[in-house]
Amino acid sequence: MLNLAAFNHQSKAMQEQPIYIIGAGAVGKTLAVFLTLAGRQVYLLRGSVFNAPVTYEEMTILAADNNKYVAKLEIGCLADFTRLGGLVVLANKAFGNQALSVSLRGKLNGNPLLVLQNGLNIEKAFLKQNFEHIYRCVLMLTCQFEDPHTIRYKPVRECPVGIIRGDEETLTRLLHKIQTLQFRFSKCDEIQSLIWKKVIANCVFNSICPLLHIDNGIFYRNEVARDMAKELIVSCMTLAHAKGIAITPEDVFNNVMQISQMSDGQYISTLQDILHHRPTEMDALNIELARLADEIGIGATMKEIALLGRLTKLKAAINLKNM
Ligand SMILES: NC(=O)C1=CN([C@@H]2O[C@H](COP(=O)(O)OP(=O)(O)OC[C@H]3O[C@@H](n4cnc5c(N)ncnc54)[C@H](OP(=O)(O)O)[C@@H]3O)[C@@H](O)[C@H]2O)C=CC1
Numbered sequence: 001m002l003n004l005a006a007f008n009h010q011s012k013a014m015q016e017q018p019i020y021i022i023g024a025g026a027v028g029k030t031l032a033v034f035l036t037l038a039g040r041q042v043y044l045l046r047g048s049v050f051n052a053p054v055t056y057e058e059m060t061i062l063a064a065d066n067n068k069y070v071a072k073l074e075i076g077c078l079a080d081f082t083r084l085g086g087l088v089v090l091a092n093k094a095f096g097n098q099a100l101s102v103s104l105r106g107k108l109n110g111n112p113l114l115v116l117q118n119g120l121n122i123e124k125a126f127l128k129q130n131f132e133h134i135y136r137c138v139l140m141l142t143c144q145f146e147d148p149h150t151i152r153y154k155p156v157r158e159c160p161v162g163i164i165r166g167d168e169e170t171l172t173r174l175l176h177k178i179q180t181l182q183f184r185f186s187k188c189d190e191i192q193s194l195i196w197k198k199v200i201a202n203c204v205f206n207s208i209c210p211l212l213h214i215d216n217g218i219f220y221r222n223e224v225a226r227d228m229a230k231e232l233i234v235s236c237m238t239l240a241h242a243k244g245i246a247i248t249p250e251d252v253f254n255n256v257m258q259i260s261q262m263s264d265g266q267y268i269s270t271l272q273d274i275l276h277h278r279p280t281e282m283d284a285l286n287i288e289l290a291r292l293a294d295e296i297g298i299g300a301t302m303k304e305i306a307l308l309g310r311l312t313k314l315k316a317a318i319n320l321k322n323m
């Protein structure tokens, strides 16, 4: 049974602790601005750099309601802390998780880790390192740099958060801690099906949009693109069902259409990566789904998903070489 006095005491303690956001990119900076303006103590830490001097940046978030949210952010590194005394939020690229699971080991002291990244099985490294509290958020928003100090932010809807390893009480407390009016989170009991729904949506968006060099609204505006999305979604169902994930193609398609409409004009994160000559997260999207299908002998069902993933990776690699 829930001990209310103890819960309230721990909630108050967590409210007073800082929040550490790892990954000073579009999502990390957007969240840091909203939390700072809501009065939380926030440390934004570089994900790809372990040790460097602290810097200060004024960031402006342009929201969908045309309001501007401005805050000064302090940006440091993991080496500045021997211990992280509060909630740790991962807003770095998921391919950095293996190395981060090693540099974060021993620094969390039982504090929760909240993963804000796209992809399937991205929590694996932290599970292997026996992190006690791992929570996963499915991001339903877009953040895009307009210039180095301005980010255009379009939320789609509340971002669900569920337990990978941990407990309900900690989840409730951490949601309370990171909730703001502009960057909304909600508690979710079935996080695995939402992860799969989003990953399949990402397989469609994060390959087709970069390959066409077009914004997210294409599926909402164009019938041919919409039909392609439907075909790709249907092709993922055999794998999802074989993995015990109870989702329907209609669920995923509606998700794609909602994201497409709400983020019309924004570029998908993978296209932003390619345009900035950065590596992509394809290995945790199309390539991971194709790998899982191969593993259980149904690789043929994922041929198109795999090919789109490989083409997107190739486009990113060519762009990296042409820097
Ligand atoms: N932008 C968007 O609209 C959306 C993004 N997402 C997801 O959110 C996550 C963050 O994306 P976003 O903010 O757009 O990405 P950005 O590239 O803007 O920022 C990610 C940050 O990750 C860090 N990073 C890069 N490489 C490594 C590495 N090898 N090891 C550790 N850290 C690394 C860098 O941090 P630093 O500079 O601090 O070193 C970088 O600033 C991704 O998983 C993305 O898929 C999901 C939905 C929408």
Ligand SMILES: CC(C)(CO)C(=O)C(=O)O
Residues within 6 Å of the ligand: 118, 139, 140, 141, 142, 201, 202, 205, 206, 216, 259, 263, 267, 268, 269, 270
């Ligand atoms: C599909 C979308 C826009 C939703 O948040 C996304 O995940 C991305 O930009 O990578």
